[in-house]
Amino acid sequence: MKAALLIMTMLLTGCATVPHTAQQRKWLKLAVSAQIADTVSTAIALNQGLEEGNPAFGNDPGMETIIVGKAAVLGVVYVVGCFLPDSRTTIYKWTTGLGYTAATWNGHQIIVEGS
Numbered sequence: 001m002k003a004a005l006l007i008m009t010m011l012l013t014g015c016a017t018v019p020h021t022a023q024q025r026k027w028l029k030l031a032v033s034a035q036i037a038d039t040v041s042t043a044i045a046l047n048q049g050l051e052e053g054n055p056a057f058g059n060d061p062g063m064e065t066i067i068v069g070k071a072a073v074l075g076v077v078y079v080v081g082c083f084l085p086d087s088r089t090t091i092y093k094w095t096t097g098l099g100y101t102a103a104t105w106n107g108h109q110i111i112v113e114g115s
Contacts, residue, residue, distance in 0.1 A: 018085040027092035031077060034099025035070045041106035042066055050109055 020028065043063055046052065051059045057069060077095050081088040 017082040020088065024081075024088045024092065027089050027096060028078070028081075031092045031095040031099065032074060034096045034103065035074055037103035038099045038106065039066055039070050041103045041110070045106050045110050048110060050113060053105075 042052065043066070046060070052061050052066075054069075057065055073095070077091055081091055084091070
């Protein structure tokens with residue numbers, strides 16, 4: 001619970017920076033959706049008896065752990081974007097790609113290995 005409060009605090013702290021462009025906002029929304037897709041597909045996989053592959057979460061984490069972890073990823077990505085406004089699009093694209101890659105891998109594991 002302490003981790004959730006820390007992450008919420010980090011997400012609620014504003015940073016004065018250059019406003020997001022339309023393209024940056026689009027990629028930020030895609031990055032969020034990618035992390036949601038990874039979280040949902042992970043939940044389905046764990047529900048079917050598969051194990052979490054990310055060692056930071058352990059083999060059988062609760063959904064709270066996964067959600068807090070994903071919120072932390074997005075919080076760090078956003079804060080880094082505040083400090084590196086010229087790199088936001090690239091950072092958000094990488095976060096999007098990695099999230100959807102993880103969700104796709106989860107889907108593959110569910111189909112091939114799931115019960």
